[in-house]
Amino acid sequence: MTAHDGATPACSAPIEITASVPTGPPPAWAVLQRRLFDELDAAWRLFSDRYTEADGRLRFSGALVDRDGGDDFYEAFFNWPALYRLGGADDLLPAAKHHWEGVTRQLTELGLYRDEFERGYDWFHQGEALLMFYGICAADPADRRFRERAVRFAEQYLPGSDTGNYDAGIRALRAPHNGSDGPRPGLGPQWDDRFGHEQKTMRPYGLPLRDVPGVRTWDDLAHGDNAARMGRHMRERLGRGDTAVNLAAAALVVNAWLYDHDPRLAAWVLEYVDAWRERADALGAMPDNVGLSGRVGEYHDGRWFGGHYGWTWPHGVHSVGAAALVGAISAGMVDGGADRLDLARRPLDQVWDQRRTGMPFDTHATRRPGWAHAVGLGDGRTVNALPTRLGPDGWFDHQPAQVAYWTWLWWFGMQDQDRARLEAVRAHSGYEWSTVHAFRDKEEAGHEPPWLAYLDGDNSDYPERALRMALAQVSHRTALIAADTPGSDDQDLHRWQRVNPVVTEVLTQLTTGAPQTLYNGGLPLTRIRYDDLDAARPGLPPDVAALVEHLDAGSTTVHLVNVSAVHTRRLRLLAGGFGEHLITSARWNRGDGRYPGDSHDYHLPAGEEISDSAPVHDNSLHVTLPPGRRIRLRLDMQLHARPFTHHTSPTTFRRP
Known part of the structure; x- marks a missing residue:
C-alpha cells in the first residue's frame, strides 16, 4: 500500500462526538x-x-x-x-x-x-x-x-x-x-594518533580492531608502539x-x-x-x-x-x-x-x-x-x-x-x-x-x-x-x-x-499507544495524538486523561476521562503522530440521559450505557468532554492510508 492508497478526502467538517457517560469514581x-x-x-x-x-x-x-x-x-x-x-x-x-x-x-x-x-x-x-x-x-x-x-x-x-x-x-x-x-x-584527536590501555570506560568493550599485528589483548596496548599502531589502523579503517x-x-x-x-x-x-x-x-x-x-x-x-x-x-x-x-x-x-x-x-x-x-x-x-x-x-x-x-x-x-x-x-x-x-x-x-x-x-x-x-x-x-x-x-x-x-x-x-x-x-x-521514541535518532511516532481545541495547541487539554487500551492492525481503543467537576474540555484526536492513518468508523457508548438524576436520591447514579457509532473516513475527529464525563472510543482504522505530514493544531496561526 502506498501513502495515498485508500485515502479519502477530508470531510469539510470533522465528526463531533460528545462524551455523556458519567465518570463516577475516577479511575x-x-x-x-x-x-x-x-x-x-x-x-x-x-x-x-x-x-x-x-x-x-x-x-x-x-x-x-x-x-x-x-x-x-x-x-x-x-x-x-x-x-x-x-x-x-x-x-x-x-x-x-x-x-x-x-x-x-x-x-x-x-x-x-x-x-x-x-x-x-x-x-x-x-x-x-x-x-x-x-x-x-x-x-x-x-x-x-x-x-x-x-x-x-x-x-x-x-x-x-x-x-x-x-x-x-x-x-x-x-x-x-x-x-x-x-x-x-578519521575519528578525531582522541583516537587517531593513539588508542591506549588506560581508557577505563572503553576497556569493557575490548579492542576496536582485533586483527592489528601485535595487539591481541587489551593489555597489549600498554607495550611499545601498540597504542599508536591501533590508532593508525582505526584512523585508516574505521x-x-x-x-x-x-x-x-x-x-x-x-x-x-x-x-x-x-x-x-x-x-x-x-x-x-x-x-x-x-x-x-x-x-x-x-x-x-x-x-x-x-x-x-x-x-x-x-x-x-x-x-x-x-x-x-x-x-x-x-x-x-x-x-x-x-x-x-x-x-x-x-x-x-x-x-x-x-x-x-x-x-x-x-x-x-x-x-x-x-x-x-x-x-x-x-x-x-x-x-x-x-x-x-x-x-x-x-x-x-x-x-x-x-x-x-x-x-x-x-x-x-x-x-x-x-x-x-x-x-x-x-x-x-x-x-x-x-x-x-x-x-x-x-x-x-x-x-x-x-x-x-x-x-x-x-x-x-x-x-x-x-x-x-x-x-x-x-x-x-x-x-x-x-x-x-x-x-x-x-x-x-x-x-x-x-x-x-x-x-x-x-x-x-x-x-x-x-x-x-x-x-x-x-x-x-506508542513505544518510547527510538533513542538513537527515531522520529516521534504515535498511534494517536491530541490537540487542545480551546487552547489551539498540541496535547491533551487540562483535566483530561487518556488510556490506549488496545491496538492492532485494524483498530485502536482509547478511554478518555475528564476528571474536572466544572470544566468542559474539547480535543481533536488525530490518527497517527503525523496524521497518517485513516479512521473509517468510531464506536462508543453514550449515557441514557438520566444522569445526574434526582437530588433526593442519596446513592451515586450510574445509569445505563447505549451503544452508538458513526462513519468517519478522516484522519481526525473532535471530542467534547463535559465535566465528570468519560468515553471509550473504538476506532476502526486503515494504517498508513494517508501521507505522513507535519500537522499544525486547529486554528493555530503561522508565525513569521
Whole structure:
C-alpha cells in the first residue's frame, strides 16, 4: 500500500462526538496521570533554574578538545518537546526552543558545531542529539525558523551538496564522521594518533580492531608502539567509508520531508535505504561497513562486520539494530508501506538465530547496567540471552534481548510475522513480562514488556503501577537536583542526563499507544495524538486523561476521562503522530440521559450505557468532554492510508 492508497478526502467538517457517560469514581490511572503532568510541570522548571544560563545554554565551564560531547548537551532536554506535545505546560515549548538555541550557540563556541549543526561525528551520537530538534519540529511545524533549519540540515546529505557527505555513485556516505564540515577523516584527536590501555570506560568493550599485528589483548596496548599502531589502523579503517549507523541520517531527511513532501528528499531516503537493503540481500546478513569504492568489507579483509559502531565494536546490535530500524521506518514513512522493514528484521534475526538459554549471569556484559534493572535479575541467576556482537572469532557478548527493537518492528508495520517474532522473544526471555521494575535509564525506555502484556490483556493494572513508578522517578530526580552541589556539573557531561526529571515513556505508551521514541535518532511516532481545541495547541487539554487500551492492525481503543467537576474540555484526536492513518468508523457508548438524576436520591447514579457509532473516513475527529464525563472510543482504522505530514493544531496561526 502506498501513502495515498485508500485515502479519502477530508470531510469539510470533522465528526463531533460528545462524551455523556458519567465518570463516577475516577479511575486511579486517570488521577495519577493528571498528577504526573502537574509534577512534571514543576520539575522541568527546577532543572532549568538549576542548570541553565539566561540565554538557554547549560552551565559548563570546561572545554571540549575532541569531537565527542555535543550530544550530551541536547540529551539533557531530549524529551521536553515530547512532553509538551503530550500535554505539558504552555510555556514548555518556548523553553525547549530557548534551550535548543542556547545550547547550539554554546556548542558553536566550543568548536563542535558550525552553521547550527554538528561539524562531523558518528550518527549513533548525532541521532541522540537530534531527538530534541525532531520533537520541536513535530510540536510546532508552524515555526518557520525551525522549518528552515530542518530543510537546511537535510540538504547537507543530498547529492550535489557542498558538504560532499554523500557519494551518489556508490550510494554511500563518505565517512562515519560527517556533518556540516562534510566527511571528516578519521575519528578525531582522541583516537587517531593513539588508542591506549588506560581508557577505563572503553576497556569493557575490548579492542576496536582485533586483527592489528601485535595487539591481541587489551593489555597489549600498554607495550611499545601498540597504542599508536591501533590508532593508525582505526584512523585508516574505521575512519573512512560508510557505516551502518549512518542509516540514522534518513530520519533527518524525513523530518524535513514532512513539511512539504519535497520529492528530492524522498528520493534520497529511498535510494540510501535501498542501497543497504541490496547489500544485505546479497550477503544474507546486515553489513556494517562499505569502502569508498562501494565494496563491503574493503577495509576489513572482505568481512561485512567490523565497521565503526558496527557489529564488533563497541555496541553491536544495539547500534546496528537501532540504525536499521530508523532507516527502515524512515523509508516506510516516505512510501507509506512496510516492505522495507526487511532491513530492520535482518540484524534482529541474525542475533536471534544464535540465541542461548540458561547462560550464567555475566556481571561484565557491556550493557548490563541498563538491562539488569529492566529484567530484574540478580547475581547467581541464569539468563536466556542473544549475542550482541560479532568478531573474527565469532559471536560474543551475550545479553538479554533489547525488547524495544522487536516492539518497534511490530508496532510500525503491524505484520503478522513481526508479531510472531515478538511473541517468540517473550517466550524465550525467561523472566516475567508483567512486572513493572522501578528504573529509568538514559533512553527512558525499557518498560516495553509490561506495556505489551497490558495490551495483550494479561496485565490489567499496568497503567496504575507504571504511573506510580513514573511519579517516583520524578521525585527521585528532583531530589537529586536538590542535593546537587554548585559547580559539581562543570566537568561531567552526563550529569544533566542523569538528573533530567522529565519522564515521558509511560505517558507516551498510555496516551498515544506508542513505544518510547527510538533513542538513537527515531522520529516521534504515535498511534494517536491530541490537540487542545480551546487552547489551539498540541496535547491533551487540562483535566483530561487518556488510556490506549488496545491496538492492532485494524483498530485502536482509547478511554478518555475528564476528571474536572466544572470544566468542559474539547480535543481533536488525530490518527497517527503525523496524521497518517485513516479512521473509517468510531464506536462508543453514550449515557441514557438520566444522569445526574434526582437530588433526593442519596446513592451515586450510574445509569445505563447505549451503544452508538458513526462513519468517519478522516484522519481526525473532535471530542467534547463535559465535566465528570468519560468515553471509550473504538476506532476502526486503515494504517498508513494517508501521507505522513507535519500537522499544525486547529486554528493555530503561522508565525513569521
